[in-house]
Amino acid sequence: xxxxxxxxxxxxxxxxxxxxxxxxxxxxxxxxxxxxxxxxxxxxxxxxxxxxxxxxxxxxxxxxxxxxxxxxxxxxxxxxxxxxxxxxxxxxxxxxxxxxxxxxxxxxxxxxxxxxxxxxxxxxxxxxxxxxxxxxxxxxxxxxxxxxxxxxxxxxxxxxxxxxxxxxxxxxxxxxxxxxxxxxxxxxxxxxxxxxxxxxxxxxxxxxxxxxxxxxxxxxxxxxxxxxxxxxxxxxxxxxxxxxxxxxxxxxxxx
Amino acid sequence: xxxxxxxxxxxxxxxxxxxxxxxxxxxxxxxxxxxxxxxxxxxxxxxxxxxxxxxxxxxxxxxxxxxxxxxxxxxxxxxxxxxxxxxxxxxxxxxxxxxxxxxxxxxxxxxxxxxxxxxxxxxxxxxxxxxxxxxxxxxxxxxxxxxxxxxxxxxxxxxxxxxxxxxxxxxxxxxxxxxxxxxxxxxxxxxxxxxxxxxxxxxxxxxxxxxxxxxxxxxxxxxxxxxxxxxxxxxxxxxxxxxxxxxxxxxxxxxxxxxxxxxxxxxxxxxxxxxxxxxxxxxxxxxxxxxxxxxxxxxxxxxxxxxxxxxxxxxxxxxxxxxxxxxxxxxxxxxxxxxxxxxxxxxxxxxxxxxxxxxxxxxxxxxxxxxxxxxxxxxxxxxxxxxxxxxxxxxxxxxxxxxxxxxxxxxxxxxxxxxxxxxxxxxxxxxxxxxxxxxxxxxxxxxxxxxxxxxxxxxxxxxxxxxxxxxxxxxxxxxx
Numbered sequence: 001x002x003x004x005x006x007x008x009x010x011x012x013x014x015x016x017x018x019x020x021x022x023x024x025x026x027x028x029x030x031x032x033x034x035x036x037x038x039x040x041x042x043x044x045x046x047x048x049x050x051x052x053x054x055x056x057x058x059x060x061x062x063x064x065x066x067x068x069x070x071x072x073x074x075x076x077x078x079x080x081x082x083x084x085x086x087x088x089x090x091x092x093x094x095x096x097x098x099x100x101x102x103x104x105x106x107x108x109x110x111x112x113x114x115x116x117x118x119x120x121x122x123x124x125x126x127x128x129x130x131x132x133x134x135x136x137x138x139x140x141x142x143x144x145x146x147x148x149x150x151x152x153x154x155x156x157x158x159x160x161x162x163x164x165x166x167x168x169x170x171x172x173x174x175x176x177x178x179x180x181x182x183x184x185x186x187x188x189x190x191x192x193x194x195x196x197x198x199x200x201x202x203x204x205x206x207x208x209x210x211x212x213x214x215x216x217x218x219x220x221x222x223x224x225x226x227x228x229x230x231x232x233x234x235x236x237x238x239x240x241x242x243x244x245x246x247x248x249x250x251x252x253x254x255x
Numbered sequence: 256x257x258x259x260x261x262x263x264x265x266x267x268x269x270x271x272x273x274x275x276x277x278x279x280x281x282x283x284x285x286x287x288x289x290x291x292x293x294x295x296x297x298x299x300x301x302x303x304x305x306x307x308x309x310x311x312x313x314x315x316x317x318x319x320x321x322x323x324x325x326x327x328x329x330x331x332x333x334x335x336x337x338x339x340x341x342x343x344x345x346x347x348x349x350x351x352x353x354x355x356x357x358x359x360x361x362x363x364x365x366x367x368x369x370x371x372x373x374x375x376x377x378x379x380x381x382x383x384x385x386x387x388x389x390x391x392x393x394x395x396x397x398x399x400x401x402x403x404x405x406x407x408x409x410x411x412x413x414x415x416x417x418x419x420x421x422x423x424x425x426x427x428x429x430x431x432x433x434x435x436x437x438x439x440x441x442x443x444x445x446x447x448x449x450x451x452x453x454x455x456x457x458x459x460x461x462x463x464x465x466x467x468x469x470x471x472x473x474x475x476x477x478x479x480x481x482x483x484x485x486x487x488x489x490x491x492x493x494x495x496x497x498x499x500x501x502x503x504x505x506x507x508x509x510x511x512x513x514x515x516x517x518x519x520x521x522x523x524x525x526x527x528x529x530x531x532x533x534x535x536x537x538x539x540x541x542x543x544x545x546x547x548x549x550x551x552x553x554x555x556x557x558x559x560x561x562x563x564x565x566x567x568x569x570x571x572x573x574x575x576x577x578x579x580x581x582x583x584x585x586x587x588x589x590x591x592x593x594x595x596x597x598x599x600x601x602x603x604x605x606x607x608x609x610x611x612x613x614x615x616x617x618x619x620x621x622x623x624x625x626x627x628x629x630x631x632x633x634x635x636x637x638x639x640x641x642x643x644x645x646x647x648x649x650x651x652x653x654x655x656x657x658x659x660x661x662x663x664x665x666x667x668x669x670x671x672x673x674x675x676x677x678x679x680x681x682x683x684x685x686x687x688x689x690x691x692x693x694x695x696x697x698x699x700x701x702x703x704x705x706x707x708x709x710x711x712x713x714x715x716x717x718x719x720x721x722x723x724x725x726x727x728x729x730x731x732x733x734x735x
Binding site: 055056057059060061063073074076084085087088089090091092093094095096097098099101102103105106107108109110111115118119122123126127128129183184185186187193194195196197199217219220 | 579580581582583584586587588590591594595599600601602603605611614615617620630631632633635636637638639640641642643644645646647676677679702704706707708709710732733734735
């Protein structure tokens with residue numbers, strides 16, 4: 001048994017420099033203590049992270065993580081034309097409201113998935129950028145294991161973090177460092193319209209465990225955090241039946 | 256065979272040699288021509304196609320000098336000052352032009368002189384003449400007065416007065432001519448005599464800087480073309496450096512040996528003076544062309560010009576890495592613009608308006624102007640009031656809402672029914688009446704959370720009872 005382990009260690013020593021695994025990884029903390037602990041300090045910089053969108057909340061999660069990963073550098077967001085039509089275009093005032101300066105954002109409109117990936121690989125070679133988000137609709141054939149491997153290598157090369165924001169896509173094998181599934185969560189208090197809340201499931205993590213958390217994006221600090229109300233775990237959220245007759249009165253109060 | 260053009264009456268527009276022998280002349284009514292010759296082959300004149308053909312020939316002439324101007328609907332003026340030695344001197348150059356154009360099946364008349372007007376007169380009435388500088392007056396002396404390019408009434412009047420040649424006209428006193436024909440006629444005469452010059456306007460904007468390679472043998476190899484672009488970029492950058500400038504717009508022209516010309520224009524986000532980067536941008540662009548340039552039998556001339564140059568401030572090497580980042584990003588923007596078009600790589604700019612869809616617009620990153628506006632600062636501690644994603648066009652929804660101004664209780668968007676769990680609003684946004692002719696309905700915006708936690712930005716177009724129509728509901732954006 002120990003012999004096999006030694007063999008494996010030897011093979012790793014040989015392969016790691018080639019695969020770029022042995023390099024010193026830098027992490028950027030998301031701000032959510034539990035998630036950062038599982039991720040051993042946060043998202044790996046200069047790696048590929050996949051975000052599978054359950055709904056529009058995923059865009060906010062991508063914007064937040066890219067903001068955390070890029071530091072003071074600029075972010076390039078590549079949107080496939082189809083995705084912008086289907087899910088709406090990015091709105092600068094929306095970024096400003098999330099506490100992300102719209103001036104730091106570069107937008108590339110790509111006609112199709114191929115253009116988006118090609119531009120993404122090119123952009124990852126630009127050390128002036130902090131992060132590149134590629135928003136791809138569906139499961140295009142071109143985005144296969146090889147493509148994700150190439151993205152990973154390109155991201156490692158200049159230490160620019162790459163995000164794939166997958167809209168309406170099925171999970172498929174990839175070389176990504178982490179994979180997230182993001183949905184929105186209802187606000188906790190019935191009468192208070194709170195900060196954006198995410199049901200964030202880390203379904204793959206090359207470095208270790210996976211996890212499932214409730215995250216809240218704090219627009220003031222530009223960081224994720226645990227929601228103040230600890231009772232609010234996914235599944236444990238008390239959902240207000242909207243067709244309840246009392247709901248009308250509540251809604252009226254909100255106005 | 257001859258063409259014709261309708262000008263209320265149908266008249267002859269152009270005639271071929273055979274028709275000319277039958278004494279048919281352009282400008283004659285078609286009816287009288289038919290009376291003279293019974294069997295006429297008549298073709299409708301197509302001025303647009305003629306202009307296109309002339310433009311193609313002008314493009315071809317670009318290889319001799321970038322200064323090519325159109326002269327009427329059937330002539331070209333080339334300013335070849337300082338360029339003739341490249342083609343073996345003036346007579347050799349004329350011969351080159353003549354054989355090349357004749358080979359394509361055109362009849363050409365050409366001449367060379369010190370002023371544009373003299374050259375024009377000689378080309379039209381004294382084919383093949385080369386007037387040495389200062390001898391324009393002698394050269395044009397015996398040309399008919401029509402060569403002066405005057406109004407037809409004036410030409411006619413000169414003829415009636417017995418002045419048949421330019422020399423005869425030039426013999427009269429200027430005062431006399433001015434009194435009879437006006438100043439303009441005298442200016443034209445002086446220009447034809449080489450005594451004054453009027454600048455001609457080139458077809459295309461003259462480049463600020465240019466460098467070119469002529470090849471003895473046409474080249475086709477892609478690698479060779481790439482190399483020559485790199486070395487041209489080197490020469491161009493040396494020129495730019497002398498003046499402390501950098502290129503903002505670049506053009507590569509590929510002259511094919513059979514006369515076809517392809518031009519590729521590139522723009523840059525900041526003044527550029529690095530040969531390697533220029534070559535890389537052109538490579539990106541050539542790779543991305545949907546319709547790649549076809550070398551055919553090869554290019555015999557490649558020219559690289561800086562269409563527009565700006566002052567390039569020498570960089571100071573700072574202690575922080577920031578300027579380097581900006582430079583890298585500018586290069587990335589140029590690369591992406593070269594590949595996908597400059598309309599696809601964008602930055603956001605704040606606008607001085609409160610209409611939600613117009614607050615921030617995306618402008619091409621290469622041409623983003625500085626603005627005085629600023630983004631609205633968010634109120635600390637507040638949840639987002641504006642959605643992260645806005646639909647390109649607000650989408651109609653079916654809504655159950657409280658009348659007159661309550662939030663929706665339930666709505667159907669893209670076939671899915673959403674039950675409203677939380678609502679914030681209304682936030683009333685009036686349209687900018689000073690921008691529209693017709694009154695625009697006021698919008699009442701609501702932030703809505705459905706029972707799954709999805710957040711929407713809905714609005715009601717108009718108010719119940721206040722607007723002439725029943726208010727309609729729309730989804731405008733999606734919150735993160």
